[in-house]
Structure formats: structure tokens, C-alpha cells
Amino acid sequence: MNRRHFSKLLTGTALTAAASTTLAAKSKKPNLLIIHTDEHNFRTLGCYRELLSEDQAYVWGEGVKVDTPHIDRIAHEGAICTRYYATSPVCTPSRASFVTGLYPAATGSPRNDMPLHDGLETFASVLQKQGYATSYVGKWHLDGKAKPGFEPPRKFGFSDNRYMMNRGHWKGLGHDENGKPIVIGLVPEKETSRFNVSKATPEDFTTDFLTSRALEIMERDKGRPFVLMLSIPDPHTPNLVRPPYNTMFDDLHFEEPRTMQVPDEEMPKWALSNKNVDYLEQNKMQDYFGMVKCIDDNIGRLFKFLEDNRLDENTIVIFTSDHGDLMGEHKRHNKGMPFETSAKIPFVIRWPKGIPAGKQINTAYTTADFTPTILGMIGAPQISEQHGLNDAKSFLSKKKVIRSDRITYMSMGNWVAAVSDRYKYVLSPQDVPWLYDIERDPDELINFAGHPEYTAIEKRLSTELDRMLEQYQDPILKGKPLIRTSAAL
Structure with a gap:
């Protein structure tokens, strides 16, 4: 190709890219990341x-902290939710609720590794019909036991799911000779990988790899409204991270949380098991912080792309998770408990064209509320017979602080809990009711159930919890009876 033709090609490509970017910037439909x-x-x-x-x-x-400026930016330039909970604080059921707006029992996925029911609508399938390019990158965990399970045949509205990985927390990803995603060093029969994380690079470490694929997809789709869900498997165990993040927090010493020192007899019976711990592994805590820092740095890459392409003003950017991690609190790691750092999730959202900066929302939500609310914010049709609340008005209002005493609920196999902006009421077949006042007792050590000053509060939470258990046909109703009598009575 001669220089003249090559120059014309470059000029044409540049004009096409500029036109696409301008079109996307002027589009009335917001993008969703x-x-x-x-x-x-x-x-x-x-x-x-x-x-x-x-x-x-x-x-x-x-x-003892890790700085997260890019995630913080989403909150500072948008809204932060202070009472957002998993419908069930383990991976599959929480994710099922997030994409469908249903409680886990109605999705087919009330426990880990159970696949979504065929034919369920998701926020992606609705937006796909509205003309959006829809893509999913990363961990899915809604297609049964497949592991890693790349590109499941059932897409649930995500037209591009090449990098959708059903489950697994491998640290190294790459491409095979045909350009298909693979787990580096995978030993299928052992479900393990021989990948050496200490030699990982920004090209093959999972968090970086998935972010790079997300950037490629946004580059492809930036000329039209797009939906992209980037589901990063970290900071879930194993607590391993690539250099330099693996030594970034070596100088930190993690003290035991106060709640790790509570005698067993003062804890709820549903919180006691062989998973209880009485010490912290320093290197694992340090690497957890390293994983968080790596995630935040990659979010910085996403913001740069949006800004460089003038998409940042009309792209809804959300940072959230499927559940928390106790990290030593209440003598536990990981999840599965109704305690705040297990069941409550971060949820921050930025949309300069729609959400006032510096907004704080204290309403109690669960992951079942995400789909109806995001569809409401975008102005898309709602899915019929959803369980979750469409509370788009709270996010889009000009009020900087939103507070509601709404009660919602979450559930696991051995407990159910009603939650509001301040209180949490836990019922179980294993122990008496536990009522927590999060404002008065943020460590969740005191049981206020049965105390005279909390009688009206306990009755309201109990009544609403019973109503929701019946309405959503929670499986716990089919098991052993829930204990209703408080110890203080």
C-alpha cells in the first residue's frame, strides 16, 4: 500500500472513530458499566x-487501610448506599437475585452451583431489546457446576459472553491458539492450576486480563449504547495477588477485631461452627488488601477510557459485590452469616447526567432490588412479577440524603433476617431471636430482642419478616420451626 492510500485509510478510520465517539456522547440512552x-x-x-x-x-x-481512590470517586461523584445486602450472602443466590430481581428460591439458584431457570429475564435481556450492546466478562456462577465453563450456551441477554466464566478463582488467564480464553496451567481433573502468581504480569493476572477484555469490548461498542458487566473473581480466596501488590502491604500488622475475642457462650448459636477462628494469618490479610488495590487500579483504567472517549458523563458506573468477607470478625472468615461484613455489600454508583454528586442513601436494599431499580433509572420496561423494589426515584432525586425505614430480608439455610436502615432481626431453628441495633451497637454483640424498649420495633420486624417469608416462599419454612421466644422474656 502506498503512502497516499495509507494516509487516506488512517484519515477515514480517525473520522469514523470520532463520529462514533460523538454519536455515543450525544446518545440519550446512558451506557451501563x-x-x-x-x-x-x-x-x-x-x-x-x-x-x-x-x-x-x-x-x-x-x-490499617488500603487506599481506593477510583472506587471512592464513584461514591464522591455519585451516590453511596449504606444498607445494601445480599439476598443470601453466598455467591450463586446473590448473583441470581442481582440479574433477575427475584429472590433466590424463584430463580432456581438458592444455593451455590445451582443453575438459573431457563427463560428467566434479566436486566440484560430487557436492555438488549432496547437496542443495547450487552456483554459479560468474568465470573458468572449461574450455570451449574461447570468449571471453568467459559461462554455458557445460555446467555440470559448477554449477547457477548465469550469471557463469561461460570466459576473458579484461578489467578492466571490467557488465550489458546484459536483465541479462546483459557485458565493458564489448568489441571482439569484436579480443578487446579499450575500458574505461579509470583511471576504473574498485568497481561495474564486475572483481574488485569478481564479488565483488558472489558476495555476491548467498550472500544468496539462505544458508538452505540452498551451494557457491560465486569465480574472480577477477587478478592475472594485464595488470597494471592501478583507483584507488586503481593508485597505492598507487608508493613501492616493486623490486630484481632474486637468481635474475635467474644466468648462462645455470648455468641448466637447459628454463628458457631468448626469454621470459627481465633487468630489472623498476616500474609493472607496483606494479600487481601493487595487484591483490593489491584482492583482499584484497574478501575482507574476503565475511567481513563471513558474520559478519553467522552463517555464518562453519560455512563452509569456501578461498583458492587455479591457478598462480603468477615475477615476475622465474629471469629469467621468469608461469608454466610447475617453479620454486616458478611451480608452487607458495597454499592456505589456514578452518573453525572442523572445522580447528584455526594449523595448518600440509607435505605435497606438487597440484590433483588438492583434489576428493577436500574431499569427504572434508564427508563426501560420492568420485568413482570419481580420481587425487588424499583427505587429509581431515590437515586435520581435532588435530595443529597435519602433515609427510609423500609424493611427487606435475606436468608440462608439456617437463618433468616429482616433488615432496615437501623435494625436487623434474625430468626433461626438453632437459637432465640436476635435483634441488633446497628447504630447503638455496630459490633453486633448485644441482643435487644425481648427488651421492653424494643418491643414495638421487634414486633414490626417480626411481622414484616413473616409476611416476606410467605410471599417469596422461602425454603426455610419447610425445615425445622423457627424459634420465636426471646431469652429476655
């Missing part, structure tokens, strides 16, 4: 620490 992590403790994010007292912000010791 969801960054979704796995097992993420909200105390690791600066925007949540800012809202907490010193002793709550630094439960592992004074100054």
Missing part, C-alpha cells in the same frame, strides 16, 4: 471508612 467483585469487605474501601467512626473504620488497628 457494572464492576462486580466477589467476597468484598466494605471496610476496605475509603468511601465507606469515611462514614464510620474510627473504631469501626479501623477494626484491624489504627491506620
Whole structure:
């Protein structure tokens, strides 16, 4: 090709790219970018620490923190939700609720590794019909036991799911000779990988790899309204991260959280098991912080793309997770408990064209509320017979602080809990009712159930919980009877 023709090609390509970018910038339909992590403790994010007292912000010791400027930016330039919970604080059921707006029992996925029912509508399938390019990158965990299970045949509205991986927390990803995604060093019969994380690079470490694929997809789709859900498997175990993040927090010493020192007899019976711990593994805590920092840096890459392409003003950017991680609190790691750092998830959202900056929403939500609310914000049709609340008006209103005493609920196999903006009421077949006052007792150590000053509050929570259990046909009703009598009575 001669220089003249080559120059024309470059000029034409540049004009096409510029036209596409201008078209996207002027589009009335907002883009939607969801960054979704796995097992993420909200105390690791600066925007949540800012809202907490010193002793709550630094439960592992004074100054023990990881800085997250890019996630914080979403909250500062948009809204932060302070009472957002998983419908069930484990991966599959929470994710099922997130994409469908239904409680887990209605999705076919009330427990891990159970596939979504065929034919269910999702927020992606609705937006696909509205003309959106829809893509999913990363962990899915809604297609049964397939592992890794790349590109499941059932797409649920995500037209591009080449990089959708059903489950697994491998640290290295790449491409095969045909350009298909693979787990590096995978040993299928052992479901393990021989990947050496200490030699991982920004090209093959999973968080970086998936972010790079997300950037490629946004580059392709930037000329039309797009939906992209980037589901990063970290900071879920195993607590391993690539250099330099693997040594970035070696100077930090993590103290035991106060709630790790509570005698067993003062804890709820549903919180006691062989998973209880009485010490912290320093290297694992340090690497958890490293994983969070790596995630935040990659979110910076996403923001740069949006800004460079003038898409940042009309793209809804959301950062959230499927559930939390106790990280030593209440003598536990990981999830599955109704305690705040297990069941509560970070949820921050930025949309300059629609959401006022610096907004704080204290309403109790669960992941079942995401789909109806995001469809409401975009102005898309709602899915019929959803369980979740469309609360788009709260996000789009000009009020900087939203507070509601709405009650919603969450559930696991051995407990159910009603939650509001301040209270949490837990019922179980294993123990008496537990009523927590999160404002008065943020460590969740005191059971206020049966105390005279809480009688009206307990009755309201109990009544509403019973109503929701019946309405959503929660499976716990088919098991052993829930204990209703408080110890204080």
C-alpha cells in the first residue's frame, strides 16, 4: 500500500472513530458499566471508612487501610448506599437475585452451583431489546457446576459472553491458539492450576486480563449504547495477588477485631461452627488488601477510557459485590452469616447526567432490588412479577440524603433476617431471636430482642419478616420451626 492510500485509510478510520465517539456522547440512552467483585469487605474501601467512626473504620488497628481512590470517586461523584445486602450472602443466590430481581428460591439458584431457570429475564435481556450492546466478562456462577465453563450456551441477554466464566478463582488467564480464553496451567481433573502468581504480569493476572477484555469490548461498542458487566473473581480466596501488590502491604500488622475475642457462650448459636477462628494469618490479610488495590487500579483504567472517549458523563458506573468477607470478625472468615461484613455489600454508583454528586442513601436494599431499580433509572420496561423494589426515584432525586425505614430480608439455610436502615432481626431453628441495633451497637454483640424498649420495633420486624417469608416462599419454612421466644422474656 502506498503512502497516499495509507494516509487516506488512517484519515477515514480517525473520522469514523470520532463520529462514533460523538454519536455515543450525544446518545440519550446512558451506557451501563457494572464492576462486580466477589467476597468484598466494605471496610476496605475509603468511601465507606469515611462514614464510620474510627473504631469501626479501623477494626484491624489504627491506620490499617488500603487506599481506593477510583472506587471512592464513584461514591464522591455519585451516590453511596449504606444498607445494601445480599439476598443470601453466598455467591450463586446473590448473583441470581442481582440479574433477575427475584429472590433466590424463584430463580432456581438458592444455593451455590445451582443453575438459573431457563427463560428467566434479566436486566440484560430487557436492555438488549432496547437496542443495547450487552456483554459479560468474568465470573458468572449461574450455570451449574461447570468449571471453568467459559461462554455458557445460555446467555440470559448477554449477547457477548465469550469471557463469561461460570466459576473458579484461578489467578492466571490467557488465550489458546484459536483465541479462546483459557485458565493458564489448568489441571482439569484436579480443578487446579499450575500458574505461579509470583511471576504473574498485568497481561495474564486475572483481574488485569478481564479488565483488558472489558476495555476491548467498550472500544468496539462505544458508538452505540452498551451494557457491560465486569465480574472480577477477587478478592475472594485464595488470597494471592501478583507483584507488586503481593508485597505492598507487608508493613501492616493486623490486630484481632474486637468481635474475635467474644466468648462462645455470648455468641448466637447459628454463628458457631468448626469454621470459627481465633487468630489472623498476616500474609493472607496483606494479600487481601493487595487484591483490593489491584482492583482499584484497574478501575482507574476503565475511567481513563471513558474520559478519553467522552463517555464518562453519560455512563452509569456501578461498583458492587455479591457478598462480603468477615475477615476475622465474629471469629469467621468469608461469608454466610447475617453479620454486616458478611451480608452487607458495597454499592456505589456514578452518573453525572442523572445522580447528584455526594449523595448518600440509607435505605435497606438487597440484590433483588438492583434489576428493577436500574431499569427504572434508564427508563426501560420492568420485568413482570419481580420481587425487588424499583427505587429509581431515590437515586435520581435532588435530595443529597435519602433515609427510609423500609424493611427487606435475606436468608440462608439456617437463618433468616429482616433488615432496615437501623435494625436487623434474625430468626433461626438453632437459637432465640436476635435483634441488633446497628447504630447503638455496630459490633453486633448485644441482643435487644425481648427488651421492653424494643418491643414495638421487634414486633414490626417480626411481622414484616413473616409476611416476606410467605410471599417469596422461602425454603426455610419447610425445615425445622423457627424459634420465636426471646431469652429476655
